[in-house]
Amino acid sequence: MRASLSPFLHGLLVTAVAASLxxxxxxxxxxxxxxxxxxxxxxxxxxxxxxxxxxxxxxxxxxxxxxxxxxxxxxxxxxxxxxxxxxxxxxxxxxxxxxxIPPPTTSSTAPTSTATPKPSPTQPGLIDTCTKFYRAVPGDYCIKIANDFGNFTFADFLAWNPAVGADCSRLLAGWYYCVEAPKPPATTTTSSPPPTETCNPTAPTPTQPVAICGCTKWHEIVSGDTCSVIIQRYGLDGEDFYRWNSNVGGGCELLLLGYYVCVGV
Incomplete structure (x- = not known):
């Protein structure tokens, strides 16, 4: 005897068959x-x-x-x-x-600049063609930054970041500074002489930045020189030497080979 389906199951079967069809x-x-x-x-x-x-x-x-x-x-x-x-x-x-397959998307927006994005904060006057930035930390000097990177000069750093001032007194910790930019193409014209020291007009060049005004005697840094060697050679008081040449660094780590330091006032 065949079992009969309940009305509920029969309804489900009919619905499923209809859906399949x-x-x-x-x-x-x-x-x-x-x-x-x-x-x-x-x-x-x-x-x-x-x-x-x-x-x-x-x-x-x-x-x-x-x-x-x-x-x-x-x-x-x-x-x-x-x-x-x-x-x-x-x-x-x-x-x-x-x-x-979706069609390729096209954009009507202006082309994106290929220049290196400028971080924030930066000081006014920073060179537009900068390709690399460095964030200054407490204790930084312009010369120290140049020496640490080793691929540009103190003069380059000032040219790229003029707002720090010639004596680097406006370098701000936590702010970003340019440490790389395209070099101008070489020319066959005679290069201009380096700018004259404003407070030491008769000083030899190049002089260590931030040398004291009124310096009357200079020493050219040669290989092997240290602050102690120079102080001893000229019989100077150490405090005077560091005061006259405030940008050599507290540990004399920023002496620049070929530059002049003040050894007499």
């Missing part, structure tokens, strides 16, 4: 090749079509089944019109273009 019907309605007429204004790169069978095949049904927006459906099938009044039963409509 409906899916099969839908699959037959969509294909790479149109089954029905295609309007002339349909997207030329359409790669998948949906063929309408009855009045239930409206925009909402087609868009939900194919997972596309109403805007795209109307754009690919202008004949249906935004209000979907142009759909004709039996016609095939585009539901995919270019095999679903």
């Amino acid at each position: 409906d899916r099969q019907k839908i699959r037959r309605q969509a294909s790479e090749d149109p089954e029905g007429p295609v309007e002339p204004d349909t997207a030329s790169d359409c790669t998948y079509f949906y063929t309408t069978r009855d009045a239930s095949d409206n925009c909402t049904h087609i868009e939900q089944w194919s997972g596309i927006s109403h805007e795209d459906f109307v754009k690919w099938n202008p004949s249906v019109k935004p209000d979907c009044s142009g759909i004709n039963i039996g016609n095939s409509y585009c539901i995919e273009v270019n095999w679903g």
Whole structure:
């Protein structure tokens, strides 16, 4: 004796069979090749079509089944019109273009600058063509920064960062400074003489930066020189030497080979 299905299970079975038949019907309605007429204004790169069978095949049904927006459906099938009044039963409509591959995006914005982004904060007058920046820390001197990097001079640093001042007294910890920039092209013209020291007009060049004004005697730094060697050689008081040449560093680590230091006032 065959067991009978309960009304609830029977209803589920009927629903499942109907859904299966409906899916099969839908699959037959969509294909790479149109089954029905295609309007002339349909997207030329359409790669998948949906063929309408009855009045239930409206925009909402087609868009939900194919997972596309109403805007795209109307754009690919202008004949249906935004209000979907142009759909004709039996016609095939585009539901995919270019095999679903998004077109390359184009930007109408202005081209991005290739210059190195300027960090913040920086002082006014910083060179526009700077390609590398350094954030100053407490205890930094301009000469120390130049020596630490080793690929530019004190004069370069001042030219790139004029706001620090000729005596480097306005170098600010925590601010960014230029430590690399393109060198100007070499020219065949005679180079200008180095600028004259304003407070020591008869000083030899180049002099150690921030030498005391009124210096009357100078010493050129040679290999092997240290502050102690110079102080001993000229019989100087150490405090005087460091006061006259305040930018040699507290540990004399900023002596510049070939530069002149003050040894007499």
